[in-house]
Amino acid sequence: MSSHGTPIPMTSRKAAPLKGVAEVPGDKSISHRSLILGAMAVGETKITGLLEGEDVLDTAKAMRALGAEVVQHGPGDWSVHGVGVGGFAEPEDVIDCGNSGTGVRLIMGAVATHPFAVTFTGDASLRSRPMGRVTEPLSLFGTVSYGRTGGRLPLTMVGAESPVPVSYATPVPSAQVKSAVLLAGLNAPGITVVTEKEATRDHTERMLAGFGAEVTVEDTEEGRVISLKGQPELTPQVVAVPRDPSSAAFPVCAALIVPGSDVLVPGIGLNPTRAGLFTTLREMGADLTYENEREEGGEPVADLRAKFSPDMKGIEVPAERAASMIDEYPVLSVVAAFAEGTTMCPGVKELRVKESDRIDAMAVGLRACGVEIDEGEDWFAIKGLGAEGVPGGARAEARLDHRIAMSFLICGMAAKEPVSVDDAGPIATSFPIFMELMGGLGAQLDRVNA
Ligand code: S3P
Numbered sequence: 368m369s370s371h372g373t374p375i376p377m378t379s380r381k382a383a384p385l386k387g388v389a390e391v392p393g394d395k396s397i398s399h400r401s402l403i404l405g406a407m408a409v410g411e412t413k414i415t416g417l418l419e420g421e422d423v424l425d426t427a428k429a430m431r432a433l434g435a436e437v438v439q440h441g442p443g444d445w446s447v448h449g450v451g452v453g454g455f456a457e458p459e460d461v462i463d464c465g466n467s468g469t470g471v472r473l474i475m476g477a478v479a480t481h482p483f484a485v486t487f488t489g490d491a492s493l494r495s496r497p498m499g500r501v502t503e504p505l506s507l508f509g510t511v512s513y514g515r516t517g518g519r520l521p522l523t524m525v526g527a528e529s530p531v532p533v534s535y536a537t538p539v540p541s542a543q544v545k546s547a548v549l550l551a552g553l554n555a556p557g558i559t560v561v562t563e564k565e566a567t568r569d570h571t572e573r574m575l576a577g578f579g580a581e582v583t584v585e586d587t588e589e590g591r592v593i594s595l596k597g598q599p600e601l602t603p604q605v606v607a608v609p610r611d612p613s614s615a616a617f618p619v620c621a622a623l624i625v626p627g628s629d630v631l632v633p634g635i636g637l638n639p640t641r642a643g644l645f646t647t648l649r650e651m652g653a654d655l656t657y658e659n660e661r662e663e664g665g666e667p668v669a670d671l672r673a674k675f676s677p678d679m680k681g682i683e684v685p686a687e688r689a690a691s692m693i694d695e696y697p698v699l700s701v702v703a704a705f706a707e708g709t710t711m712c713p714g715v716k717e718l719r720v721k722e723s724d725r726i727d728a729m730a731v732g733l734r735a736c737g738v739e740i741d742e743g744e745d746w747f748a749i750k751g752l753g754a755e756g757v758p759g760g761a762r763a764e765a766r767l768d769h770r771i772a773m774s775f776l777i778c779g780m781a782a783k784e785p786v787s788v789d790d791a792g793p794i795a796t797s798f799p800i801f802m803e804l805m806g807g808l809g810a811q812l813d814r815v816n817a
Pocket residue numbers: 395396397469540541542543544546568693694717
């Protein structure tokens with residue numbers, strides 16, 4: 368179900384070899400940030416390759432509600448006429464971020480140092496997620512927030528009239544928290560500093576520098592220290608959004624487990640803060656190669672070639688790699704089910720507070736598919752059944768979570784019996800062309816009756 372629609376149950380059955388080129392859409396994290404930073408620059412930012420998933424479209428709407436002019440010129444081709452740092456106007460209505468934790472948390476940061484109130488809401492998944500991790504550091508700028516129990520949405524934030532700069536060490540590894548603080552720091556005088564123990568995706572820092580802000584990043588004993596000089600004039604940019612490694616993960620993993628497959632996934636951003644899954648798959652013995660490695664817009668990019676890999680072995684994924692593949696654990700757990708031996712995933716507590724509790728959602732669905740999985744608060748372990756060994760034959764709950772829905776559909780492509788999901792609608796939040804793209808490679812995906 369999309370945030371507004373009715374459930375879309377889908378079934379995935381054993382696919383013939385997957386073959387061809389999978390052109391996945393633009394990066395979700397970079398798409399949100401292009402719109403928000405474009406809205407805070409003075410003048411017109413041009414964006415190509417923008418992800419037109421529901422999450423990003425909700426952020427575009429929010430930027431319009433705050434006074435920026437956001438225009439679509441063609442598929443993926445957008446412009447944002449920004450209002451400048453400190454130039455947002457009080458929105459007339461509630462800001463509805465749909466399913467998007469990134470959207471709501473980054474926008475909270477961006478408005479936090481403006482002297483007006485904004486009320487935020489979202490779908491049932493987003494309304495259940497913790498916002499205290501963002502409202503707490505934003506209160507240091509002088510912001511006051513009134514949410515439901517546990518700081519949940521709907522939540523009204525009253526922005527700081529006279530913001531002060533902030534120094535904050537993030538207690539959880541979260542790029543959203545880091546980014547919220549940095550975006551709030553844009554409209555505070557002086558230097559705002561964020562320290563993170565483990566490196567999380569660094570698109571905000573890179574893009575702030577690209578838009579002309581003074582940002583420095585230092586590796587210290589306490590972790591990565593990011594310092595931002597407040598109240599810059601951001602200069603509009605031409606942003607070419609790279610293709611999303613988190614979306615590439617699905618055709619790549621499908622090709623590794625479907626016998627006879629050979630799929631090329633071109634132009635994928637391999638920023639080290641995002642590429643942990645591909646390293647892990649290669650350590651498991653996946654036939655996954657990087658072709659035509661190059662640099663685009665300051666980011667490492669390559670074409671990924673993934674071939675059926677019947678001899679993958681379970682491994683222990685290093686806990687310190689978790690942040691660089693946090694969104695990929697659901698689909699990794701599917702690949703692990705088709706490998707030999709156990710795959711152990713420690714240090715993944717954050718999975719419990721994503722669009723769903725992803726450890727529980729995968730554990731329940733994979734068990735129904737005949738896979739053994741153990742879990743604790745911050746780890747899970749999957750006992751692989753080998754390339755031809757996963758029974759399938761179950762219906763999994765997507766829990767309003769796009770990555771859970773896609774992961775089980777990938778599972779069905781190689782399991783002995785079909786695998787269904789109760790609702791594939793949420794896939795539209797991040798990968799609206801998933802069905803056509805996977806179908807084009809040879810996947811057998813069908814809509815079924817509820
Ligand atoms: C994102 C950060 C991550 C990730 C999300 C996108 C971002 O969330 O899971 O899909 O664009 O900043 P956390 O900050 O909660 O780790």
